[in-house]
Amino acid sequence: MGLEDWGIKPVLPIMDEQFALWQGLIESRTGMIFTQTRRPFLEICLSTRMREIGTEDYESYYEFVISGTRGEREWLVLVDRLAVQETSFFRHASSYALVEKHLKELLLKPSLSSINLWSAGCSTGEEPYSLALLVEDLLKNSHRQDVFYGITATDISLPTLAKAKLGVYNERKLYGIPEKMRERYFEQLPNQRDWQIDKLLKARVAFAQLNLMELDKAPFGDMDVIFCQNVLIYFRRFRKRDVVSHLAARLQIGGILVLGVGEVMDWQHPALERIDYPDTLAYRRIQ
Numbered sequence: 218m219g220l221e222d223w224g225i226k227p228v229l230p231i232m233d234e235q236f237a238l239w240q241g242l243i244e245s246r247t248g249m250i251f252t253q254t255r256r257p258f259l260e261i262c263l264s265t266r267m268r269e270i271g272t273e274d275y276e277s278y279y280e281f282v283i284s285g286t287r288g289e290r291e292w293l294v295l296v297d298r299l300a301v302q303e304t305s306f307f308r309h310a311s312s313y314a315l316v317e318k319h320l321k322e323l324l325l326k327p328s329l330s331s332i333n334l335w336s337a338g339c340s341t342g343e344e345p346y347s348l349a350l351l352v353e354d355l356l357k358n359s360h361r362q363d364v365f366y367g368i369t370a371t372d373i374s375l376p377t378l379a380k381a382k383l384g385v386y387n388e389r390k391l392y393g394i395p396e397k398m399r400e401r402y403f404e405q406l407p408n409q410r411d412w413q414i415d416k417l418l419k420a421r422v423a424f425a426q427l428n429l430m431e432l433d434k435a436p437f438g439d440m441d442v443i444f445c446q447n448v449l450i451y452f453r454r455f456r457k458r459d460v461v462s463h464l465a466a467r468l469q470i471g472g473i474l475v476l477g478v479g480e481v482m483d484w485q486h487p488a489l490e491r492i493d494y495p496d497t498l499a500y501r502r503i504q
């Protein structure tokens with residue numbers, strides 16, 4: 218029996234000219250760059266999707282994606298396939314330790330009435346829910362139930378956001394969550410495999426589609442914490458700087474911007490100071 222009989226067709230090789238066209242389209246719309254190293258990944262994503270919708274070649278698929286409302290809808294599917302969605306609860310512990318320290322300081326202020334956090338590039342929700350777990354626990358332990366908190370969680374991919382909104386995770390995905398939090402804030406579903414996050418906690422997170430390339434359209438501001446990790450890895454240096462400058466403008470004075478370690482190099486902003494905290498890349502807005 219041949220490969221075709223099993224439905225496993227070989228990936229269609231992409232020619233240089235088409236590769237350049239797709240690279241340009243994806244970068245201009247999402248910021249993500251597909252270098253030669255990521256060419257095989259692009260080939261797999263495109264040819265799998267082309268096969269699903271019965272398109273024979275890269276050129277026709279490109280024309281389809283860039284034209285009309287059907288193309289726009291198709292783009293939403295494709296962008297989900299192209300983005301790396303890998304994530305986990307409390308990913309990069311030191312970044313969360315820094316957020317915890319910052320929030321504890323905030324909670325010492327008797328006048329504090331609300332805390333606003335933003336997970337930019339939230340993937341399937343583990344990051345914003347980790348922030349919610351952290352804040353919820355801190356508020357309980359500090360007896361500051363008078364303080365309101367809300368988490369804004371944004372991502373470019375609609376299918377990914379739909380999973381995030383469900384707040385249902387396989388048992389394997391919960392390993393990063395401290396035992397006590399897991400017991401308190403997760404409920405096992407009847408299928409015995411999946412766990413659902415507490416409804417009240419889920420209600421604290423507002424999910425929205427947002428492309429980091431269009432931050433000028435984002436109606437958010439006065440954030441106490443902005444978390445943007447593992448999103449800008451595939452962006453060019455000038456775009457990274459552009460995105461983080463926009464994010465910085467959405468912070469309150471005193472608010473902190475937490476990025477992935479090593480994700481942005483040689484960057485300074487007149488309104489921000491670098492926070493000296495081990496194994497983190499973070500800035501505080503000072504003016």
Ligand SMILES: C[S@@+](CC[C@H](N)C(=O)[O-])C[C@H]1O[C@@H](n2cnc3c(N)ncnc32)[C@H](O)[C@@H]1O
Nearest residue numbers: 247300301303304338340372373428429446447
């Ligand atoms: C690797 S995940 C990181 C998730 C989470 N921040 C973490 O550190 O675990 C990257 C996420 O960024 C999103 N993303 C990629 N390009 C984006 C863009 N231009 N605007 C908004 N989100 C984007 C992807 O859809 C994906 O969900």
